[in-house]
Amino acid sequence: MGSHPVNLLIRFLLELIALLSVGLWGWKSFEGALQYVLGLGLPILMTIVWGTFAVPDDPSRSGKSPIPVSGPIRLVIEVIFFALAVWTLDQLEYTRLSYALCVIVLVHYLVSYDRIKWLLSKRNSGN
Incomplete structure (x- = not known):
């Protein structure tokens, strides 16, 4: 499910929203x-950071990892990435948007439970 094309599209859109949110906050x-x-x-x-630190052979990505990391480390990077976006929206006083983004990201990760399970099983970056 985590590498289903629809789920990958949703994740890509969430990534773009996160980047826009942080950029807007900085601006x-x-x-x-x-x-x-x-x-x-x-x-x-x-x-x-998003493109460089990856788990080797991640089925939801190209499988390439310029700097290989373990699954739990990658999951932490992703959580920080999206949490920063939620925080920046809140700081801009787009409170409802920040809550909406938080809920959508959480639902996305719940639907991607198989990817989360896979990431948590990849304790070594060489696995």
Whole structure:
């Protein structure tokens, strides 16, 4: 289920929303050069982390992992990624959107229980 095309599309959309949320927070919360650094730099940094640290042979990804990590570490990265998006929406006073994003992410992970189980079984990055 976690690698079903519809679920992958939903995850991709959630990732885009998370990047937009963090970028919007950086842009609206600061002024001057910091506005550009955080508004553009944070989403770029998050994209790099998201794409770089992966579990080898993850069926929901290409299977490639530039920097292999264990499943639990990858799960922590994902939780931080989405939690940051929820927090930034809340900080921007888009409270209902932050709650909605949180609920959608939680439902997505509940539906992806097979992927969560797989991630938790991958204790070593070489497995």
